[in-house]
Amino acid sequence: MTLSELAIILLSTVLVNNFVLAQFLGLCPFMGVSNKLESAIGMGGATMFVMTLASICSYLVDTWILAPLGLQYLRTIAFILVIAAVVQFVKMFMEKTSPLLYRMLGIFLPLITVNCAVLGVALLNTQKAHNFFESTLYGFGGSLGFAMVLILFSAMRERLAVADVPAPFKGASIGMITAGLIALAFLGFGGLVSAQ
């Protein structure tokens, strides 16, 4: 495990195999919470926290509980449980520390539970047989990429909100078209690092 391998995992998850734009995970919050920059920053931060923590916890649960007991077939349901617990923890933490952000995120905070990117990162970690540090970094990098595109996208959507978009394309549809064009731009990073 050298420094360059770590850098490759980070680069790969943030840019080349971005969870939203290349693997199409976590599209619901990407479209749902990107109307305002402030809430996108809040959601990005919360998701980063949850995703990193969830990939650590799910790694620990997988190696120390499921694998010794031979219960790998329970993996998906165990991970969902772990994620739900982590989200509940973040929710309580945020309610105490930042009530304003808590109110602004509203329904989207509990919705991190069903953000497929969070479950995706836990399952991909076991699929790729990552060790502890790789799992942590993979979760962190994936969530960093997610937060980055979410925040940039929300700044762009604030501008789209005042654009003279033809009526049939207003709202979510122009958002989807924009997301497609962004994914096209991210193809430019293709081959920057070998597949991870």
Next chain:
Amino acid sequence: MALLNITSPHTHGANRTGRIMRLVVYATFPGIAALTHFFGIGVLINVFLASITCLAFEAAVMKLRQRPIMFYLRDCSALVTGILIGVSLPAYCPWWLVISASFIAIVLAKQLYGGMGFNPFNPAMVAYALLLVSFPLQMSAWPTPLPLLSDGQTTPSLVAALEKIFFGTHIDGYSSATVLDIMKQNAGLTLDDLYKKEAVFNGRWAGAGWEWVNIAFLIGGIYLLYKKVFTWHAPISMLAALAIMATLFYDSGSSNSSGSPIFHLLSGATMLGAFFIVTDPVTSAVSNKGRVIYGALIGVLIYVIRSWGTSYPDGVAFAVLLLNFAAPFIDYYTTPRTYGHKKPRRATDSTPRDGH
């Protein structure tokens, strides 16, 4: 006699969108002339076809949206998009490639967002990138530049060019790899050996033909700077960032090297990008500080995609699109201070700050 009630502004500038866009059109002429000199009549056909179809699609959408057609055609923004598509697609590429590019640029990337002034991405670059991803073979078939043609051979005649474009008739010795292709595929040769082996490097600085095309676009860009069509911030910081990246990672020509700074500045679409794409007033950052950041990041990304990405030889289109994506965010944090306020006010603030 009643006094006429005239409201401000009382003086009028001569700058209209149409005038600015016409200046941009004039500024592309040296570049188009250089391209035509080195690659033949195909460049002009591309530019002509793309301009006509861009204007046609613009008019069609205006008709659909029941807007005044001539008013929007007269601002010439569709014409500029058409010319940029024409010079960025390879000469003698099939006709359907040009028409799809115009459709993508005008309808998808511009009019779906509400037309001139609202498009978040540069229309010509969206078209180029989308077609490069979809039709890599046709999009990378650049014709052989004039200095590399064998003795007695000239660039294709008008008839041959039209046959190639519309019927796909084969032309002998037609396409060759560009310097950026060769540089990307190079493994094992030092730059000196590579320059000796590949005739395409037979130029003064950066390969036959292409260096002069870039210099021609640079001349057009300097004309626009002189006419104050745009400020120096975005293009100069982009070129500076590209040159700095290329200098930092230049190892004086080993087999892993990706070329000298002058090679990067004068190959591919560098100058076209710097003065005609990065300076797009709609899709770039707004403030001067924002434009410096915007341009510099494009320069860095161009170098990164050219040197370390394995998929595409040139990175101008992708780098521009990525920074188009980031431009609203850059704007958000580089809003200039307005007169009378201590702190810059964000455009999206609903509540006024500092005492106003």
